[in-house]
Amino acid sequence: MKVGIVGSGNIGMDLMYKLQRRPGLELVGVAGRSAGSSGLALARSHGYTVTDEGLERLLDLEPGIELVFDATSAQGHYANFAVLQARGIQCVNMTPARTGPKVVPSVNMMEHLDAPAINLITCGAQAVTPMVAAISRVAHTPYAEIVATIASKSAGPGTRQNIDEYTIATADGLVEVGGADKGKAIIILNPADPPIMMRNTVHARVDGGTQREFIESIEAMTAAVAHYVPGYRLKVPPLFRDDLVTVFIEVEGAGDYLPTYAGNLDIMTSAGVRVAELIEERGTAAA
Amino acid sequence: MNAQTTPSVRLNDSTLRDGSHAIRHQFTPDDVRRIAARLDRAGVYAVSVGHGDGLGASSIHYGLAAHTDEELQSAAMEVLQRAILCAVLVPGTGTKDHLRAAFDRGARLLRVATHCTEADIGIQHIGLGRELGMEVHSDLMMAHQIPPAELARQARIMADAGANGVYIMDTAGALTIEDAVARVDAFREALPADVEVGIHAHNNLSLAVAISVEAVRAGATLVDACLAGMGAGAGNCQTEALVATLERMGFPTGTDLWALQDAADDAVRPVMTQPPVIDRSTLTLGFAGVPSSFLLHARKASEQFGVDEREILVELGRRKAVGGQEDMIIQIAAELASERMGVSQPT
Numbered sequence: 001m002k003v004g005i006v007g008s009g010n011i012g013m014d015l016m017y018k019l020q021r022r023p024g025l026e027l028v029g030v031a032g033r034s035a036g037s038s039g040l041a042l043a044r045s046h047g048y049t050v051t052d053e054g055l056e057r058l059l060d061l062e063p064g065i066e067l068v069f070d071a072t073s074a075q076g077h078y079a080n081f082a083v084l085q086a087r088g089i090q091c092v093n094m095t096p097a098r099t100g101p102k103v104v105p106s107v108n109m110m111e112h113l114d115a116p117a118i119n120l121i122t123c124g125a126q127a128v129t130p131m132v133a134a135i136s137r138v139a140h141t142p143y144a145e146i147v148a149t150i151a152s153k154s155a156g157p158g159t160r161q162n163i164d165e166y167t168i169a170t171a172d173g174l175v176e177v178g179g180a181d182k183g184k185a186i187i188i189l190n191p192a193d194p195p196i197m198m199r200n201t202v203h204a205r206v207d208g209g210t211q212r213e214f215i216e217s218i219e220a221m222t223a224a225v226a227h228y229v230p231g232y233r234l235k236v237p238p239l240f241r242d243d244l245v246t247v248f249i250e251v252e253g254a255g256d257y258l259p260t261y262a263g264n265l266d267i268m269t270s271a272g273v274r275v276a277e278l279i280e281e282r283g284t285a286a287a
Numbered sequence: 288m289n290a291q292t293t294p295s296v297r298l299n300d301s302t303l304r305d306g307s308h309a310i311r312h313q314f315t316p317d318d319v320r321r322i323a324a325r326l327d328r329a330g331v332y333a334v335s336v337g338h339g340d341g342l343g344a345s346s347i348h349y350g351l352a353a354h355t356d357e358e359l360q361s362a363a364m365e366v367l368q369r370a371i372l373c374a375v376l377v378p379g380t381g382t383k384d385h386l387r388a389a390f391d392r393g394a395r396l397l398r399v400a401t402h403c404t405e406a407d408i409g410i411q412h413i414g415l416g417r418e419l420g421m422e423v424h425s426d427l428m429m430a431h432q433i434p435p436a437e438l439a440r441q442a443r444i445m446a447d448a449g450a451n452g453v454y455i456m457d458t459a460g461a462l463t464i465e466d467a468v469a470r471v472d473a474f475r476e477a478l479p480a481d482v483e484v485g486i487h488a489h490n491n492l493s494l495a496v497a498i499s500v501e502a503v504r505a506g507a508t509l510v511d512a513c514l515a516g517m518g519a520g521a522g523n524c525q526t527e528a529l530v531a532t533l534e535r536m537g538f539p540t541g542t543d544l545w546a547l548q549d550a551a552d553d554a555v556r557p558v559m560t561q562p563p564v565i566d567r568s569t570l571t572l573g574f575a576g577v578p579s580s581f582l583l584h585a586r587k588a589s590e591q592f593g594v595d596e597r598e599i600l601v602e603l604g605r606r607k608a609v610g611g612q613e614d615m616i617i618q619i620a621a622e623l624a625s626e627r628m629g630v631s632q633p634t
Contacts, residue, residue: 201614
C-alpha cells in the first residue's frame, strides 16, 4: 500500500524511518510547507518524492497514495483532512485535532479499519489505555486514573499550549476506549537532565477479578503493545490493594529519529504505523 | 504618613489549602467556615481554600479529599466579608473548566502553579483568569532547583501572560536565606515594576519565617503563610509568627496579631492530627530537595513496603522528582523493597 506523510518535523521524520522497516507499507513521498525544511532535505536524501507546496501537490505528484499520515498541527489538520476526504484517502491523524474515532491499535483498531480518519488521542492515552482495557476486560472498572510523566524536552508547543485538551482527551479515552465508567488524567512534565523516560501510572478500581486474572491480562496486553512499541514495559509488577489495581509503565523510544527518552513521541509514531499496517493487512486479506 | 495602616505586605493565608496536606485533605466545610471566618476578622488579604494540590486534584494519586473543592470553597464564601477567596490551579491537573467553576462560586484571586521550568504551560490559565477579571498570581514551584536568573526568566513568561504577581515557591523547603534573597533580587530586575514578587516558604530547614522576612526586606510584597504552621512537610511559614516578626521590623501587614494567635490556637490546632515538626523525615525533605507534600505519601509507602522513609526521600531527590510525581514514591519504595527482599508485593 502506498502511503505519504504530510509534515516534515520530528514526528514526520520518525514516521519515515519506521515506515522503512514495514514491507507492506510503501512510503512514496513527504510534503512540507517550507523550502528550507531540514526534514524535507532528509526525505529527499532517502530518495522519496518531496514537495514544499503542501499535501495537494504531493498527491498530484504521487497519484497512487491510499493513506496519509498527518504530522502537521491541529490547525493544519482540518485543511489536510478536507483534501483527503475529497479524494477518498484515509488519514492517520497524528495531530491534537479531534477528527475520527479514538483509536488505540492494541485495543479497538479492528472496529475502525474503514474510518476516513483515525484519531490517536494523545501519547498518554496510547500508553495507558491498553492497561485500562486489560483490567476492564477482567472485571467491571468503575474508575480509572492515570498519571503520565514525560520529559520536558519531549513536550512540544502543541502539548504545552493545549495541556487542558490533553488531559481531557486522555481521560475521555480511558472511558471510550479503555472501558472504565469514569476516567481522570494527570500530566506531569519533568525537566531532569539527562531527560527521563516516559513513565505512566494507572490506578483502577475494580469490582471482582482475581490477582492472577489481572496479571495474565496485563502481561498479555503489555506484550501486544510491545509488539509495535518495543520499549513498552512494566516497570514493576502490578500492585494490588483492596479494590485497587496499580500498574507502572515505562516507555523507551526506539531512537529512530527522536531520542530514546522521547518514548511519548515514539509510542505515537509507532501506533500510527501500526494502524496503517492493520489497514493494509485487511486489504491484503480481502484481495 | 500612614505607613502604620497601609500594609506593605499582603498575606495570603494557605492553612485551608497547603494545610490540608497535613491531614490528608480531610478538611470539612465546618472547619473551613470556622477558620476562614477568623482569618477574615483578623484582616488577611486572601484565604486560599481547596485540595492541597489545587483544583481538581482529589484523586488516588494526590489523595482523595473528604469534601470537594466546591463544598470547601462555598463554605468559605459564606463567611468571608473582607478577605478574598483564592483558588489554586496546577496545569496538567486542574483545567480551565475547574477555574471557571471556582470563579462562579466566588474566587477572585487565582494562583497558577507550575514547576519552576515549565511556566509556559500556565499561559492559557493565567489569561483566562485575567479575562474573568480575577487577580492572578503565579507560582514557580521547587524554586531551589534552578539558579535565580533562570527562575526570573520563567517568572517573566508568567508576567507577560498577565500575572499580577509571581511567587518564589520553596516547595521543598530547601532554600537558604541567601538563595531566597538572590531570587527576589533577580525577579525585581526581570519583572515590570507593577508585577509583585511573592514568597512561599516551608519550614523543613527551620528557615520559613526568616526566608519570608528577608524576602520582604528584598522587595517581596506577597507572602503565603499558614496558621500554626500547618502545612506540608515540616509545615509552612507560620502566619502569626511571621506577622509578629514583620510588625516588630516595621512592615505593617494590616492584620490583628492576637486574632491570628487565637485562630491558630483555638481553631486550627484542634483539627491538626500532629503538630508540624522538624524531624529526620521532614528535615530530609529540605536537605534532599523533595516536595514537602510527599511526606505523608512516603510515610505510607514506607509502612506498606517496609523501607526507611529517608531512603525513599533521598532517592526521590536524586532522581529530581517534581511536584506531582507522587506515583514515583510507591514505585521507588517497591523497587527498594524488591532489591532487599527479592519481592515487590506489599506485605
